Amino acid sequence: MRKAFKILGYLLIFLISAVAAFALYMNFSNASFRGDSEKATVTYLRENVADVSQEIDGSLFDSTFFSSDIFLLGEIHGFAENQSLDRKMLTYLHKNLGVRNYISEIDSNAAGLLNRFLRKPTKDLSLLQDVVGHLKQVIPQQAGQEYVEKWSALYDYNQPLADSLKITVWGIDRALADTSRSISRDSVMRNNLLAITTDPAYKNEKFYGLFGFFHVLQTAPKGHTRPLAQRLLNSGLQVTSIVSYMLESNMYLPKGLGMPTPDNESVDLMNADGPIMVVDGISDLQEASDNFSTLLFKLNAPNSPYRSSLKLSRVKFNFFGEDMIPDTTIESTVQSFQYVFLSKGSPAVRPLR
Template sequence: MRFAILSACLAALAITAPAAAQMGMPKPLPAEALVDQAEPDKAAWLTRNIVAEGSIAGGIAFRFPASFYRSKLILLGESHGFAAPQVVDLELLTHLNQRIGLTDYVAEVDPVQADLLNRYLVTGDDALLTRVFDFWTKSGAQWGNRAFEAKVRGIRALNQRLPEKRRIRLLGIDAIQDWALVAEWAANGDAEAAKRLAAAPKDDRARTLRAAIADRTGTVAGQLRATLDDAVAGKGRETIIFDSYARAVGGDLLGNRPAYGLWGMYHVMQAGINKTRPFAARVVASDLPAAKATTSVALLALDSAVQIPAPMPTGLRRLRMTNFNMDGPYVMVKGAATLRAASRPSTVRIFDLGAKGTPFTGSAFSEVATSVGQSFVPDATGADAPRMAQYLGVFTNSDWAAPREPQ
């Protein structure tokens, strides 16, 4: 599952979009699945335990408890395609930089994409930014949007105001996304070699690229070799992400420093979902320093628009849709009515789900019904269920993350 939230649901819609294009939009959930009554006492408790609040356009005030700032790993979870989470991400990153000197952003990108983005942060060379974003734009990934691009530009602007030792840098710990970019990087400026490497058969490309960089030196080369080794071994994406993070903690790349990043919702959940283990769940079950010091913040949408990339007979079309929020008609998060009662228009609010006297179990807001893919159920529910996320945010009236045109 991609935690009670739209992340998996929207991903599922994108996957099934060719069929949707031929048959029309999916059917809404049955009326009985959309029944959800607000619980006023619980909504009131939420409004008494707000730890961040502000406009969806920015200006968020953070007042997390002291324990939040002792975290070794802080993960913000979103459903890709909404604009507001990108604003929250930049403001929370800025806050953590100011409050605890955090500089390490663990990003949902691969090592080579991170290398180009870091070089952009230093040089301001738009060609580097364009090369990374054009892949997402052309491939149909929701990452190909203007809000994300504006955030990266915002990180560069922040860095320019900071002393060198306080500047943000990205750690790319994801599995390989852009294989052609990795081939270009491995070829080291040799265009013909890049073409040959990019043409390697899909089932052999990891091994081919691993051999091509066997003698390359430097931090990025070391990261990339390890990531490709995992791919050659047939490891899944969550395992690769966890392995990459563990290596960064065990070496000089991250060490004992705290890290923060924005990820798709599924990755930040701290317990099993549909009998699978997300990245954060793997961290809290490990022997890493962050095992007992990982904090997850989940963001849910109300009355907002989202970008959905949909393959059509005429090509990829990015749709602006307003009916994929957490309270129907295609997705329903159990407890959504209570969250609505605790929300405000055009506002981001983050609640401390584990504050004193909490009426919420660890699996609260993690049960989802959907008509566009697999419904999602936490592996454990009830009073003894491990907490999926320590904090839950709701944003309202966000626009979509508008698509970025290829350059």
């Protein structure tokens, strides 16, 4: 018996040592990938940043931005702050560029429900509940209270507008009933959007939308098909891509996605500095972002270090998901996206019960 306890003791020590060694390895690996902050890069970022905790003032946007045909915001699903950023971007673009066409990672049926909601003389939240039911099947991490609150606020914004200025939602994803997988989602979304943009009625219109992180990249990461943004660029459209990164935040991870999930379905594992998701160069943003809630950084100014660096565009995923690493033909971050939102302290999306 004593010998058995001794063996169990050795096994326990071994397991504890193995876990500790693995944790040390992960910390070292993540720190190495993140890299240390660089003074010149931090200086640039501090000169090209705007506080967007309240609203977006457009101070960082230039003629290249304003001449774009398509504006895309890319998120890691499940962070509540991204729903707020989506509302801010849409209302800013509507007020300043007349952008009234909102494109979304949903199908035309769900978009039809949103359009009915926006145009009813009284606010019918039951229609939003129906859209959330659709989202649970396609983007479950968006299907929460913040989504409802965003569209409720946009209803209030939209109601007093003249009919010619009212926001219209376009669902460009494949239909839920479409079981064909002969072409990729990004190809489907590109084809559906081009069908709208080439319609004479929308020839001179601009479009904006919130999508998953991958879809807004303007270059395909190694081992991946071409994202939506790259396909649109290749079709002759001018595209501006903005990505959203989080720090010290929580993400909604609903049960049933095949990943370990706590009872409250909220995890803090997908921040840009690890431990699951790690962004190369996030240390520069951290250093340039003292005492902030949500900031916007411009990456494509003429003197930008991101014109000769891949920082912020190299993303590693430990355990879950596939790395997003530009291939060897890509020389700069701004080839993939041009702006970054950085938010701190975002809660997780709150699921509707």
